[in-house]
Amino acid sequence: MTDYTPIQQYPAPQAAPPRNGLGTAGFVLGLVGLVFSPIPFVGVVAWPLVVLGLILSAVGVARVRAGKATNKGLSIAGVFVSILGLVVSILWVVVIGKAISDVNDQATxxxxxxxxxxxxxxxxxxxxxxxxxxxxxxxxxxxxxxxxxxxxxxxxxxxxxxxxxxxxxxxxxxxxxxxxxxxxxxxxxxxxxxxxxxxx
Structure with a gap:
């Protein structure tokens, strides 16, 4: 008869949770800035949000490449929405500037x-x-x-x-x-x- 020794089983190690607070914060700021950017006058708030969102998201992407963070997709999405919000904000500045210039031209x-x-x-x-x-x-x-x-x-x-x-x-x-x-x-x-x- 063979002696049977039970094999001790250990639970599998849990995957490390995503670590990229900067990338997540950049995504959130970029998204909020994108939502505010097309609203006249309120869109002024979008400028600092999308710029800060772009910076934080870019740092998040750099941390993923360096192996210090794991949520690459959210960081890339943050870069994308921040750039889109920045483009919309710039377009509003151009449109409002043209309207003010036209009114000034007509006034004289x-x-x-x-x-x-x-x-x-x-x-x-x-x-x-x-x-x-x-x-x-x-x-x-x-x-x-x-x-x-x-x-x-x-x-x-x-x-x-x-x-x-x-x-x-x-x-x-x-x-x-x-x-x-x-x-x-x-x-x-x-x-x-x-x-x-x-x-x-």
Whole structure:
């Protein structure tokens, strides 16, 4: 009979948990920065988050290559989302900068506005923006048709121009030309009819 000695069994060693706190932190910061980056004005918060996320994720990848960390995928994902958040943030800066530049250009641009009235009515009452004072509107009652007036404006403006036929009726057509380009026209026919070219 053989002597049987039981073999002592030891539990298998557990795998070491992933060690890469920097890579994980970089991923989280990059992801939060990516979420904030497309939101206007709030996206300013994304800049430091994505930059810090990119740095920490890159350090995490370097630690994986050096054998000091094990979660390579999360570190690479952190680099990717951080770069994507940085690109979106840069695009927003370009778009907002262009919008501000356009507004500044329009605020200093000079315009020549020509109002004209034609038609078979002999006279008409005319109201038009002069732009020489803030929002002022001038009126000419019983103006002879055809009638023309040229005014100057600087910056953004919304024009007002209405023509009203008299009690004799007839037809009138108002026309607005800004910097040589016709932008608005309207016609009215009848007694006290109103042609409006306002809001150009």
């Amino acid at each position: 641009q000079h315009h020549t506005i020509t109002y004209s009235v034609t038609g078979d009515s002999k006279t008409a009452d005319v109201d038009y923006s002069t732009f020489d004072r803030a929002g002022s509107v001038e009126s000419e009652t019983g103006a002879a048709v055809p009638w023309t007036k040229t005014v100057e404006a600087t910056g953004l403006f919304v024009g007002a121009f209405t023509v009203t036929t008299g009690e004799d009726g007839g037809s009138v057509t108002c026309k607005v030309v800004v910097d040589g380009k016709e932008v608005k026209t309207a016609t009215a026919t009848g007694e006290f009819a109103v042609a409006s070219c306002t809001g150009f």
